[in-house]
Amino acid sequence: MARICFVELPAHNLGAAKDFYRAVFHWGLTEFGPTYACTMTGDVDLGLQGDAAEAPAAPLAVVAVDDLEGAKLAVEQAGGTITKPIFAFPGGRRFHFTDPNGLELAAMTADPADGA
Numbered sequence: 001m002a003r004i005c006f007v008e009l010p011a012h013n014l015g016a017a018k019d020f021y022r023a024v025f026h027w028g029l030t031e032f033g034p035t036y037a038c039t040m041t042g043d044v045d046l047g048l049q050g051d052a053a054e055a056p057a058a059p060l061a062v063v064a065v066d067d068l069e070g071a072k073l074a075v076e077q078a079g080g081t082i083t084k085p086i087f088a089f090p091g092g093r094r095f096h097f098t099d100p101n102g103l104e105l106a107a108m109t110a111d112p113a114d115g116a
Helices: 013-026 066-075
Strands: 002-009 036-038 045-049 060-064 081-089 092-098 105-108
Touching: 002 105, 013 036, 013 045, 036 092, 066 081, 066 105
Parallel strands: 002 045, 060 105
Antiparallel strands: 002 060, 036 045, 081 092, 092 105
16 A cells, blocks of 8 residues: 655755754664765654755655556646656655645655565
8 A cells, every 4th residue: 555654854954954853853864975864764754855956845755655657657647747757766766746736745666675
Protein backbone atom coordinates (compact mmCIF):
# COMPACT_ATOMS: atom_id res chain seq x y z
CA MET A 1 0.00 0.00 0.00
CA ALA A 2 1.27 3.46 -0.86
CA ARG A 3 1.98 5.58 2.22
CA ILE A 4 3.80 8.74 3.18
CA CYS A 5 7.24 7.58 4.25
CA PHE A 6 9.28 10.77 4.19
CA VAL A 7 8.96 14.53 4.58
CA GLU A 8 11.66 16.75 3.14
CA LEU A 9 12.16 20.26 4.50
CA PRO A 10 14.05 23.14 2.95
CA ALA A 11 16.97 24.03 5.24
CA HIS A 12 18.53 27.33 4.18
CA ASN A 13 20.85 27.05 7.19
CA LEU A 14 21.49 23.31 7.39
CA GLY A 15 23.75 23.51 10.44
CA ALA A 16 21.15 25.42 12.44
CA ALA A 17 18.41 23.02 11.34
CA LYS A 18 20.43 19.95 12.36
CA ASP A 19 21.29 21.50 15.73
CA PHE A 20 17.64 22.45 16.31
CA TYR A 21 16.12 19.04 15.57
CA ARG A 22 18.81 17.21 17.49
CA ALA A 23 18.31 19.46 20.53
CA VAL A 24 14.52 19.52 20.49
CA PHE A 25 13.67 15.96 19.48
CA HIS A 26 17.01 14.16 20.03
CA TRP A 27 16.89 12.90 16.44
CA GLY A 28 19.88 11.10 15.02
CA LEU A 29 20.64 12.50 11.59
CA THR A 30 22.64 10.75 8.90
CA GLU A 31 24.56 13.09 6.62
CA PHE A 32 24.67 12.54 2.88
CA GLY A 33 27.28 15.06 1.81
CA PRO A 34 27.56 18.67 2.93
CA THR A 35 24.00 19.73 2.03
CA TYR A 36 21.69 16.91 3.13
CA ALA A 37 20.86 15.06 6.32
CA CYS A 38 17.96 12.84 7.34
CA THR A 39 16.59 10.54 9.99
CA MET A 40 16.64 6.86 9.08
CA THR A 41 14.13 5.21 11.40
CA GLY A 42 12.30 3.28 8.70
CA ASP A 43 9.00 4.86 9.74
CA VAL A 44 8.15 8.37 8.48
CA ASP A 45 11.55 9.99 8.17
CA LEU A 46 12.58 13.63 7.87
CA GLY A 47 15.08 15.02 5.37
CA LEU A 48 16.79 18.41 5.56
CA GLN A 49 17.79 19.77 2.14
CA GLY A 50 20.41 22.50 2.43
CA ASP A 51 21.07 22.90 -1.29
CA ALA A 52 18.93 25.89 -2.34
CA ALA A 53 18.80 24.62 -5.94
CA GLU A 54 17.35 21.26 -4.79
CA ALA A 55 15.28 22.35 -1.77
CA PRO A 56 11.51 22.21 -2.03
CA ALA A 57 9.66 25.51 -1.58
CA ALA A 58 7.63 23.99 1.28
CA PRO A 59 7.60 20.71 3.19
CA LEU A 60 7.51 17.89 0.63
CA ALA A 61 5.58 14.72 1.44
CA VAL A 62 7.10 11.65 -0.20
CA VAL A 63 4.87 8.64 -0.88
CA ALA A 64 6.40 5.15 -1.05
CA VAL A 65 5.07 3.11 -3.99
CA ASP A 66 5.87 -0.35 -5.33
CA ASP A 67 5.82 0.65 -9.03
CA LEU A 68 7.38 4.07 -9.68
CA GLU A 69 6.68 4.14 -13.41
CA GLY A 70 3.09 3.03 -12.79
CA ALA A 71 2.64 5.77 -10.19
CA LYS A 72 3.99 8.37 -12.62
CA LEU A 73 1.55 7.24 -15.28
CA ALA A 74 -1.33 7.30 -12.75
CA VAL A 75 -0.41 10.86 -11.71
CA GLU A 76 -0.43 11.99 -15.33
CA GLN A 77 -3.70 10.20 -16.13
CA ALA A 78 -5.39 11.71 -13.06
CA GLY A 79 -4.46 15.26 -14.12
CA GLY A 80 -1.33 15.77 -12.04
CA THR A 81 1.74 17.50 -13.44
CA ILE A 82 5.23 16.01 -13.27
CA THR A 83 7.55 18.74 -11.95
CA LYS A 84 10.76 16.68 -11.68
CA PRO A 85 11.21 13.51 -13.77
CA ILE A 86 12.33 10.22 -12.21
CA PHE A 87 15.82 10.48 -10.76
CA ALA A 88 18.06 8.32 -8.58
CA PHE A 89 19.21 9.24 -5.08
CA PRO A 90 21.12 7.26 -2.45
CA GLY A 91 18.68 4.49 -1.55
CA GLY A 92 16.16 4.69 -4.38
CA ARG A 93 14.47 6.64 -7.15
CA ARG A 94 11.70 9.25 -7.13
CA PHE A 95 9.83 11.89 -9.09
CA HIS A 96 8.00 15.06 -8.05
CA PHE A 97 4.53 16.14 -9.11
CA THR A 98 1.76 18.59 -8.32
CA ASP A 99 -1.79 17.53 -7.56
CA PRO A 100 -4.87 19.35 -8.93
CA ASN A 101 -4.56 21.95 -6.15
CA GLY A 102 -0.95 22.75 -7.07
CA LEU A 103 0.54 21.00 -4.02
CA GLU A 104 3.92 19.41 -4.68
CA LEU A 105 4.55 15.84 -3.54
CA ALA A 106 6.95 13.09 -4.55
CA ALA A 107 6.63 9.37 -5.16
CA MET A 108 9.56 7.06 -4.49
CA THR A 109 10.63 3.48 -4.57
CA ALA A 110 13.52 2.18 -2.48
CA ASP A 111 16.39 0.17 -3.89
CA PRO A 112 16.19 -3.50 -2.93
CA ALA A 113 18.15 -4.33 0.21
CA ASP A 114 21.61 -5.79 -0.32
CA GLY A 115 21.38 -9.48 -0.90
CA ALA A 116 17.69 -9.36 -1.81
